[in-house]
Amino acid sequence: xxxxxxxxxxxxxxxxxxxxxxxxxxxxLLMSDLKLGKLVDWGTAFSLWPIHLTTSCCGCEFxxxxxxxxxxxxxxxxxxxGPRQTNLxxxxxxxxxxxxxxxxIVWEQMxxxxxxxxxxxxxxxxGIFYNSYNIVRPWQIVPVDVYIPGCPPRPESVAKxxxxxxxxxxxxxxxxxxxxxxxxxxxxxxxPKEDLCxxxxx
Amino acid sequence: MSxxxxxxxxxxxxxxxxxxxxxxxxxxxxxEVDKENIEEVAKRMKEFGFDHVKDLTxxxxxxxxxxxxIYNLGSYDNFELSYYIVGIAYNIPRDxxxxxxxxxxxxxxxxxxxxxxxxxxxxFEGHPDLRPVLLSPPVAELKPLRKDFVVKEDPEIITxxx
Numbered sequence: 001x002x003x004x005x006x007x008x009x010x011x012x013x014x015x016x017x018x019x020x021x022x023x024x025x026x027x028x029l030l031m032s033d034l035k036l037g038k039l040v041d042w043g044t045a046f047s048l049w050p051i052h053l054t055t056s057c058c059g060c061e062f063x064x065x066x067x068x069x070x071x072x073x074x075x076x077x078x079x080x081x082g083p084r085q086t087n088l089x090x091x092x093x094x095x096x097x098x099x100x101x102x103x104x105i106v107w108e109q110m111x112x113x114x115x116x117x118x119x120x121x122x123x124x125x126x127g128i129f130y131n132s133y134n135i136v137r138p139w140q141i142v143p144v145d146v147y148i149p150g151c152p153p154r155p156e157s158v159a160k161x162x163x164x165x166x167x168x169x170x171x172x173x174x175x176x177x178x179x180x181x182x183x184x185x186x187x188x189x190x191x192p193k194e195d196l197c198x199x200x201x202x
Numbered sequence: 203m204s205x206x207x208x209x210x211x212x213x214x215x216x217x218x219x220x221x222x223x224x225x226x227x228x229x230x231x232x233x234e235v236d237k238e239n240i241e242e243v244a245k246r247m248k249e250f251g252f253d254h255v256k257d258l259t260x261x262x263x264x265x266x267x268x269x270x271x272i273y274n275l276g277s278y279d280n281f282e283l284s285y286y287i288v289g290i291a292y293n294i295p296r297d298x299x300x301x302x303x304x305x306x307x308x309x310x311x312x313x314x315x316x317x318x319x320x321x322x323x324x325x326f327e328g329h330p331d332l333r334p335v336l337l338s339p340p341v342a343e344l345k346p347l348r349k350d351f352v353v354k355e356d357p358e359i360i361t362x363x364x
Contacts, residue, residue: 097337097338097340097341098336098337098338101338131353131354133341133344133346133351133353134337134341134346195340198340199338199339199340
C-alpha cells in the first residue's frame with residue numbers, strides 16, 4: 001500500500017496507522033454513523049437465553065412456559081445449561097441463603113450485558129416466607145430488571161416479562177450503551193451486603 | 203393384633219424401662235422411657251420387629267426447661283406391626299442438650315438426628331457425621347426452631363428509590 005502525505009514525502013514507504021485511533025474511528029463509524037447500535041439491541045433482544053437455575057417451585061411454571069403449548073422460543077429465548085453461554089437469569093421463587101451463594105456465582109459467570117427477572121411472590125418480598133430466617137430477597141444479590149407477581153405466575157406472564165425486557169432493551173438501548181460505555185448506565189450494580197459463601201469449605 | 207395387645211407385649215418386652223404408655227387414635231402408641239436406657243430400649247424394639255425410624259420429633263418445652271425427643275418407629279417386614287407407629291419418647295434438660303445417638307441401631311435415624319442437631323442444637327454423642335443437612339452453618343448456629351429464637355414479624359416493604 002502506497003500512502004503519500006501532502007508534500008509527497010512518503011513516496012515508496014509503507015505506513016501503518018495508529019491502532020487506537022483506527023478503533024475509535026471504526027467505533028464512531030459503526031455506532032454513530034451507521035447506527036449499528038440498533039442492530040446490537042435488536043440482536044440482544046431476540047437472543048435472551050435464560051440459564052436453567054431452578055431455585056424453587058416456580059421452576060414448574062418456567063418449564064411450562066417453554067413447552068409447546070406456550071412456546072416462548074418464538075420470542076428468541078431458549079433455556080440453556082451453561083452460565084457462560086447465557087445472558088438472562090430468571091430467579092424462580094424463594095431464594096434460600098444456601099441457594100443465594102449459587103445464584104451469585106452463576107450471575108458472576110455470565111457474560112455482559114446480562115439481565116435478571118425475578119419471578120413469583122417470594123422473589124418480590126418473601127411471599128409466605130416473609131419472616132423466615134433462611135431466605136434472602138433476589139434484589140439483594142442481583143440487579144433485577146423485571147418482576148413477575150403471582151404465586152405462582154402463569155406461563156403467559158413469563159412470556160410477557162420476556163417481551164417487556166425486549167422492549168426495555170430496544171427502547172433504552174441497553175446493550176449498545178453497554179458496548180459504548182463498558183457498563184450498564186441504567187442499572188446500579190448490586191454487591192451483596194450479606195456474606196453468602198463463607199461457610200463453603202469451612 | 204389390637205393396640206391393647208401390642209401395649210401389653212411392649213410392656214413385657216421393655217419391663218421396668220417403661221415409665222408411661224399412651225394410645226392415640228388406635229394406631230399410635232407413645233412409650234415414655236428414661237434418657238439413660240434409650241440405647242437398650244432401641245435394641246429390644248428392633249429385635250421385636252420395628253425395623254426403621256420413620257421420624258424424629260423434638261418438642262421444646264421452654265418454660266418447663268426440657269426437650270422431648272420422640273423417635274417414631276415403624277415396621278416394613280412384620281405385617282401385623284406395620285399398621286402401628288410406636289413413639290419412643292424421652293426428656294433431656296434444656297440447658298445441657300446432650301444425648302446418645304441411635305445411629306448404630308437404626309441407620310435411618312442418621313439424617314433425622316442431623317436435622318435435630320441443626321434446628322435445635324441437640325448433640326447426639328457417638329454420631330459419626332454430625333453436621334447440618336439443610337441449613338448453612340451460620341444459620342444453624344442460631345438454632346432457629348428453638349422457642350426463644352425471635353422471628354421477625356413485620357414484612358419488608360420495597361419502596362422506590364428517589
